[in-house]
Amino acid sequence: MTASISKDKKPDLKSFIYRLAAVAFWILVWEALARYVGSDLIICAPSAALKRLFELCATGGFWSAVAFSSLRILTGFFSALIVGCVSASLSVKFSLIKILLQPITSVIKATPVASFIILAIIWFGSRNLSMFISFLMVFPVIYLNVLGGIESADPKLLEMARVFRIGRLRTLIYIYFPEVLPFLASGCSVALGLCWKSGVAAEVIGISSGSVGERLYKAKLYFETGDLLAWTAVIIIVSTLFEKLFMLLLGLLSRKIGGVKNDRA
Amino acid sequence: MTELKNVYKSYGAQQVLSGFSLALENGSRTALMGRSGSGKTTVLNLIMSLIKPDSGEVIIKKGTRFGTVFQEDRLIEGLCAEANCRLVMKPPYDRANELLSRLGISGELSKKPAGELSGGERRRVAIARALLCDPEMIILDEPFKGIDAQTLPAVISETDLAARGKTLVLVTHSEEEALALSCKIVRVPE
Numbered sequence: 001m002t003a004s005i006s007k008d009k010k011p012d013l014k015s016f017i018y019r020l021a022a023v024a025f026w027i028l029v030w031e032a033l034a035r036y037v038g039s040d041l042i043i044c045a046p047s048a049a050l051k052r053l054f055e056l057c058a059t060g061g062f063w064s065a066v067a068f069s070s071l072r073i074l075t076g077f078f079s080a081l082i083v084g085c086v087s088a089s090l091s092v093k094f095s096l097i098k099i100l101l102q103p104i105t106s107v108i109k110a111t112p113v114a115s116f117i118i119l120a121i122i123w124f125g126s127r128n129l130s131m132f133i134s135f136l137m138v139f140p141v142i143y144l145n146v147l148g149g150i151e152s153a154d155p156k157l158l159e160m161a162r163v164f165r166i167g168r169l170r171t172l173i174y175i176y177f178p179e180v181l182p183f184l185a186s187g188c189s190v191a192l193g194l195c196w197k198s199g200v201a202a203e204v205i206g207i208s209s210g211s212v213g214e215r216l217y218k219a220k221l222y223f224e225t226g227d228l229l230a231w232t233a234v235i236i237i238v239s240t241l242f243e244k245l246f247m248l249l250l251g252l253l254s255r256k257i258g259g260v261k262n263d264r265a
Numbered sequence: 266m267t268e269l270k271n272v273y274k275s276y277g278a279q280q281v282l283s284g285f286s287l288a289l290e291n292g293s294r295t296a297l298m299g300r301s302g303s304g305k306t307t308v309l310n311l312i313m314s315l316i317k318p319d320s321g322e323v324i325i326k327k328g329t330r331f332g333t334v335f336q337e338d339r340l341i342e343g344l345c346a347e348a349n350c351r352l353v354m355k356p357p358y359d360r361a362n363e364l365l366s367r368l369g370i371s372g373e374l375s376k377k378p379a380g381e382l383s384g385g386e387r388r389r390v391a392i393a394r395a396l397l398c399d400p401e402m403i404i405l406d407e408p409f410k411g412i413d414a415q416t417l418p419a420v421i422s423e424t425d426l427a428a429r430g431k432t433l434v435l436v437t438h439s440e441e442e443a444l445a446l447s448c449k450i451v452r453v454p455e
Contacts, residue, residue: 160339163313163331164353164398174341174352 041223049229056230069130069212070238073199076134077191083135084142085184091143092150105140113137117202126206130199130213137198138191145187149180181254185247192246196239266290267312267329267402267432272321274307281307284321287451294433296443299453305436306336308453309404312434332400334408338391342380346370346390349379353398364393367423369416384411389420396427403433409442421445 027046034045044052056062091098108116113133120132153176161171203213204220212231219227267289274282281304289295289312297305310316311323313331340349350361365375368389379387388411395403405424412420425446435448443450 156335156337156339157341159315160333160335163315163333164394165330166352170352174344178343 041225044225044229046229048226049233052226053230053233056227056234062234065210065212065215066234066238068208068210069200069203070242072128072131072211073134073195074242076131076136076199077138077195079131080135080138080191080195081142081188084139084187085146087139088143088146088150091147098147101143105143108136108140113198113201114205117205120202121206126203126208129202129206129208130211133202134195134199137194141191141194142184142187145183146180149183150176152183153179181250185250185254188250189243189247192243193239196235200235266324267326268322268324269308269311269318270322270324272311272318272323274304274311274316274318282318283454285453289432289434291432292430294428294435294446294448296435296437296446296448296450297453298437298440298443298450300455303453303455305453306406309333309406309434309436312402313404326401330399330401331404332395332398332402333404334388334391334395334406336406338379338387340379340387340390340394343378345378346375346382346386346393349390350394350397353394355399361393361397364397364423364427365390368393368420385413385416388412389416392420392424396424401431403428403431405433405435405437407436407438409437409439 030043030046034040034043034048037043040048087097087101091101116136117129117133120129124132157175158171160166161175166174200211200213200216202208203211204217205213207214207217212235216228216231218224219231269285269287272282272285273280274285281302285304285308287295287308297308299305307316311318312325313333314323314325317323341352344352346365347361350365351358354361362371362375365371370386370389370393374382374386379390382390388408392405392408395405395408403424408424409417409420421442428446433446433448435443435446437443440450
């Protein structure tokens with residue numbers, strides 16, 4: 001039997017070249033501006049920031065800071081992913097849980113992340129701050145998206161599953177999963193950007209020792225604009241790489257479910 | 266024996282069934298006929314316990330296994346025809362391919378996701394699924410709509426064969442279909 005998931009779109013070379021050209025254009029503008037200003041303190045040229053990035057890469061402290069922050073931010077992300085999915089499933093089954101979680105998600109969404117960071121420093125200290133903040137920012141996004149996915153499952157298909165006694169596991173795999181996965185993917189894509197931004201912000205405010213945030217804070221403290229840009233680039237690269245990898249794995253899972261559907265149903 | 270006794274059912278202000286009664290002997294074949302909106306599908310839903318009557322009684326053996334063709338196909342779009350059937354049946358699974366091919370769904374067609382099949386093809390898969398789940402009662406809600414005249418005799422013949430010894434309830438607008446399946450016709454009053 002054949003797989004059923006929609007075919008991947010062909011990468012559009014023309015659009016890729018346009019996007020690359022746009023990036024190159026802005027880097028050139030940046031370089032020109034830096035040369036015009038002529039001060040690395042105010043505007044550090046991209047070439048200088050890149051040079052600084054390579055210098056940092058050669059130090060042991062660089063990799064340990066990246067590992068320190070990644071471990072905590074991603075632990076926060078995955079914990080929120082699991083808790084968000086479980087809470088959403090329970091909310092569908094028990095309306096009391098949905099009612100209880102509604103104000104919590106609203107408050108988390110509306111409250112400035114800085115308030116949570118300061119509260120969390122008071123409660124837990126700064127070592128695992130980014131883990132908590134990352135969890136807090138990701139949880140409502142995942143919870144609400146997964147809940148939306150579950151609630152959008154076709155009631156007529158669910159009725160069909162009941163009449164034919166398809167069973168809970170198969171109903172979950174064949175009716176709920178295809179509905180939830182696009183919602184989950186969209187939620188994860190948003191949440192992954194959010195967890196890095198809020199996690200590093202928490203490290204900067206809490207000055208978490210040994211973290212990327214601490215390096216950013218020191219760069220600000222000593223007016224090392226090159227370091228600041230190099231660390232910013234590191235955060236962008238690591239978060240983008242992780243997002244691409246995670247979304248790729250999620251896509252593979254979607255395809256796997258499509259394959260299982262056809263092969264073993 | 267399945268019975269509906271003096272059943273009343275309304276949806277909001279719209280009264281659909283008013284004191285409707287029906288007795289279905291085990292192994293009997295019944296065709297429910299009547300105008301659109303007369304409550305034929307409601308009767309089927311009451312039999313399958315998908316809805317409850319406002320008043321009156323529905324008597325049916327607990328745990329009755331239904332093989333149903335709903336008004337809509339209700340297939341899982343991402344699954345191929347065979348997988349849709351296998352989802353509701355017990356082994357041996359070869360029966361799925363055999364019946365599907367007798368209904369004209371074979372080769373590449375049986376491997377296509379249901380979402381890519383035509384209306385008539387989807388209907389045939391829905392019929393196959395209903396017949397393959399080893400039902401005690403077969404419930405068919407306008408099962409042959411959208412099936413082309415060339416294929417229809419084979420589909421009716423397979424349905425007739427699979428329904429032997431089982432209770433069958435058919436909703437249709439066509440007396441020909443009801444007679445082809447040797448059904449006793451019951452008019453659902455408006």
